[in-house]
Amino acid sequence: MRDRTGQDRAVRGGDVADFRQALTGARPRGAVSAAHRAWLSHPRWALAIKGALAASLAWFVGLIAPPPFAEYPYYAPLGAVLATTSTVVRSVRDSLQSVAAVLVGAIIARTVALLPLPGLLELAVVVGLALLCVGWRIFGEMGSWTVMSAIFVLIIGSGDSGDYIGSYAGLILVGAAIGIGLNLLLPPLPLTPSELALGRLRDGIAEQVEVLANWLERRGPLDPDEWEKRRQQLFPTAEAARAAVAQTREASRANLRVRYNGNHYWVASQTRRAGALGTSAEVVDEIVRLLVEWERDGLDDVALGKELRPEFAGTLRAFAAALRAAVTRDAANESAAGAADSEAADAVDRLDRSIEELQQAVREARTSTQHDYFVAGTLIVYLARGAHALHS
Numbered sequence: 001m002r003d004r005t006g007q008d009r010a011v012r013g014g015d016v017a018d019f020r021q022a023l024t025g026a027r028p029r030g031a032v033s034a035a036h037r038a039w040l041s042h043p044r045w046a047l048a049i050k051g052a053l054a055a056s057l058a059w060f061v062g063l064i065a066p067p068p069f070a071e072y073p074y075y076a077p078l079g080a081v082l083a084t085t086s087t088v089v090r091s092v093r094d095s096l097q098s099v100a101a102v103l104v105g106a107i108i109a110r111t112v113a114l115l116p117l118p119g120l121l122e123l124a125v126v127v128g129l130a131l132l133c134v135g136w137r138i139f140g141e142m143g144s145w146t147v148m149s150a151i152f153v154l155i156i157g158s159g160d161s162g163d164y165i166g167s168y169a170g171l172i173l174v175g176a177a178i179g180i181g182l183n184l185l186l187p188p189l190p191l192t193p194s195e196l197a198l199g200r201l202r203d204g205i206a207e208q209v210e211v212l213a214n215w216l217e218r219r220g221p222l223d224p225d226e227w228e229k230r231r232q233q234l235f236p237t238a239e240a241a242r243a244a245v246a247q248t249r250e251a252s253r254a255n256l257r258v259r260y261n262g263n264h265y266w267v268a269s270q271t272r273r274a275g276a277l278g279t280s281a282e283v284v285d286e287i288v289r290l291l292v293e294w295e296r297d298g299l300d301d302v303a304l305g306k307e308l309r310p311e312f313a314g315t316l317r318a319f320a321a322a323l324r325a326a327v328t329r330d331a332a333n334e335s336a337a338g339a340a341d342s343e344a345a346d347a348v349d350r351l352d353r354s355i356e357e358l359q360q361a362v363r364e365a366r367t368s369t370q371h372d373y374f375v376a377g378t379l380i381v382y383l384a385r386g387a388h389a390l391h392s
Helices: 002-009 014-023 030-041 043-064 075-084 088-113 119-134 137-142 144-155 161-185 191-218 224-252 256-261 263-294 305-326 334-368 374-391
Strands: none
Touching: 043 075, 043 161, 075 088, 075 161, 088 119, 088 137, 088 144, 088 161, 119 144, 137 144, 144 161, 191 224, 191 263, 191 305, 224 263, 263 374, 305 334, 305 374, 334 374
């Protein structure tokens, strides 16, 4: 935990410093700083501008291209938009896959056109064969271009199929090359959205743990229906955070901003915190599931009972406090990095001590009652797993 703070202090990227300042509660320095943070929080704005620029350049290139390419300039912006709406690495892969899908669709259309079929049946056969190719693994997510290409070639390119197919595929490839070039110059790196997604997941987990602690302490056994709903409420938030961090990791590949601005430390920090939060979400899910099943009215042998509920509630609060501190300290700015790291270490240490005290309370409860408290032991194992994730 402490070793990583030294790495975070090495970060010198402007985006990193700005967002970490925001996380520590600093006020915006005027409208410019506020606008900058809004810009970082909405990567779609940059994507829209970059896509529009790439499409315009591709259209211009299509217009000045030699015949027969200049007859179909509108296909170049398609490739440009395709390449600018994804990460650097994915844009290259998607571009190659789309061109391959275009060629396969064109081959299907021209092959079927050689058969003596009426127009309606010809279209049906072409679309059917193209749809069979959509799911080919080689095309990835670009398989739908097979159907689009087959229909275009069949209907629009029936007069001079060779020139049309070459222009169609060539202009898409040229437009994609322009988009890839812009991506290399202005690579997307959605660090701020993934940071916000991690924050929402952290707050959601911690809030559920705190509500669970209050319920056990003040109300006793859980209401199965209500807590099953609460348990499932975390799933979309956890999935959104996982997807956001995965996109950031992919965007960091072949990304000059990561290499030269020091943002690779922030990417690594998000990956670590995503792992800790993912484990914490699984831990909380299992704890709630066990308590819904074993800590409710109508059972003779409950998971905790009146004796252990207060102890377990205290440990849950320690878990929530450690969770908030441990996943926040990597995002602290440089001036507060040492204090945040020390606070996180203290919070996790308090959680460890609380788990040990809970273990001792379970041992004493076993000797004073006839209950085995097997479920309570399992709950402790899950809490220990959560504490270990916050240590790593």
